[in-house]
Amino acid sequence: xxRLKEAPELEGLLGYQVQLAWLKLDNNARDVLAPFDIxxxxxxxxxxxxxxxxxxxxxxxxxxxxxxxxxxxLVNALEGRGWVERQAGxxxxxxxxxxxxxxxxxxxxMIDALRESEDQLVQPLSHDxxxxxxxxxxxxxxxPPRPARVARTG
Amino acid sequence: xxRLKEAPELEGLLGYQVQLAWLKLDNNARDVLAPFDIxxxxxxxxxxxxxxxxxxxxxxxxxxxxxxxxxxxLVNALEGRGWVERQAGxxxxxxxxxxxxxxxxxxxxMIDALRESEDQLVQPLSHDxxxxxxxxxxxxxxxPPRPARVARTG
DNA sequence: TATTGTTATACTCTATAACTATA
DNA sequence: TATAGTTATAGAGTATAACAATA
Numbered sequence: 006x007x008r009l010k011e012a013p014e015l016e017g018l019l020g021y022q023v024q025l026a027w028l029k030l031d032n033n034a035r036d037v038l039a040p041f042d043i044x045x046x047x048x049x050x051x052x053x054x055x056x057x058x059x060x061x062x063x064x065x066x067x068x069x070x071x072x073x074x075x076x077x078x079l080v081n082a083l084e085g086r087g088w089v090e091r092q093a094g095x096x097x098x099x100x101x102x103x104x105x106x107x108x109x110x111x112x113x114x115m116i117d118a119l120r121e122s123e124d125q126l127v128q129p130l131s132h133d134x135x136x137x138x139x140x141x142x143x144x145x146x147x148x149p150p151r152p153a154r155v156a157r158t159g
Numbered sequence: 160x161x162r163l164k165e166a167p168e169l170e171g172l173l174g175y176q177v178q179l180a181w182l183k184l185d186n187n188a189r190d191v192l193a194p195f196d197i198x199x200x201x202x203x204x205x206x207x208x209x210x211x212x213x214x215x216x217x218x219x220x221x222x223x224x225x226x227x228x229x230x231x232x233l234v235n236a237l238e239g240r241g242w243v244e245r246q247a248g249x250x251x252x253x254x255x256x257x258x259x260x261x262x263x264x265x266x267x268x269m270i271d272a273l274r275e276s277e278d279q280l281v282q283p284l285s286h287d288x289x290x291x292x293x294x295x296x297x298x299x300x301x302x303p304p305r306p307a308r309v310a311r312t313g
Numbered sequence: 314t315a316t317t318g319t320t321a322t323a324c325t326c327t328a329t330a331a332c333t334a335t336a
Numbered sequence: 337t338a339t340a341g342t343t344a345t346a347g348a349g350t351a352t353a354a355c356a357a358t359a
Binding site: 215216217227228230231248250251252253254 | 340341
């Protein structure tokens with residue numbers, strides 16, 4: 006982790022600070038999850054399926070800010086690993102996504118590994134500071150949804 | 160922005176909270192920066208060049224956790240836009256990267272646009288809470304570097 | 314008409330490996 | 337030997353566009 010000189014004018018931008026923090030955490034999580042052959046973002050998707058059993062692919066995709074087509078590939082990958090199952094959905098158009106027993110076990114193992122590695126990363130923060138940070142991030146996310154999403158590329 | 164049911168066990172993982180916050184901020188920044196035809200990550204790179212004039216491509220890449228080859232394409236893109244220039248580096252092997260006047264102007268316009276849109280996004284937080292959040296994120300990042308990076312894919 | 318899943322195709326970003334020049 | 341830049345190639349992840357089935 007190389008750190009160049011900082012930009013004072015950007016320190017007041019939440020997006021900038023969060024991006025750099027995410028860079029550090031995501032790369033660490035990538036290394037930790039490498040033995041499980043899954044990316045941090047896909048683990049998040051897996052957990053979302055677990056906690057929202059029966060949800061459809063499009064709904065899952067919207068929660069992750071990806072479109073139907075991308076969600077399709079995502080679910081294909083998770084299903085291919087035996088971690089997620091497509092079952093009948095609420096109507097005949099949609100699938101219902103469910104976590105498998107193997108998925109449950111995989112999540113537990115991965116979360117364990119992540120928790121352990123994070124203990125190292127968060128050392129610059131005291132216990133209280135970490136809790137405060139987690140609380141503030143959750144509060145930020147709970148805010149009003151941003152305006153309807155425009156295409157990413159163009 | 161769709162929000163599914165949350166996973167209580169993950170709320171204590173900083174990586175999880177930061178990833179979801181980043182998802183929200185990055186997608187918003189993508190939309191805001193779309194007229195400028197640049198991604199949030201590349202804007203960060205552009206700012207890093209400005210604040211570290213003369214730095215080499217490999218150094219820049221390391222700060223962004225990408226390798227030399229990827230940094231190469233990144234700099235190609237920024238140079239192609241006329242925002243960055245390759246000049247002579249500290250030795251004959253390396254380039255020295257410098258921001259152009261056009262790059263300076265582009266940064267100013269983009270930061271303005273981002274600041275405005277963020278004002279909407281951070282509404283769930285009070286002024287004090289936002290400052291506290293920024294401070295804690297900066298403190299987290301200032302911590303010890305994570306262990307040497309392993310390849311992402313395999 | 315609108316929505317869900319699906320498929321085919323293309324784009325962005327990053328990685329690996331090998332090469333050249335320099336240190 | 338090690339490092340900086342470069343090039344060619346491949347992979348992951350996402351997007352668009354079009355189609356079929358269902359609402």
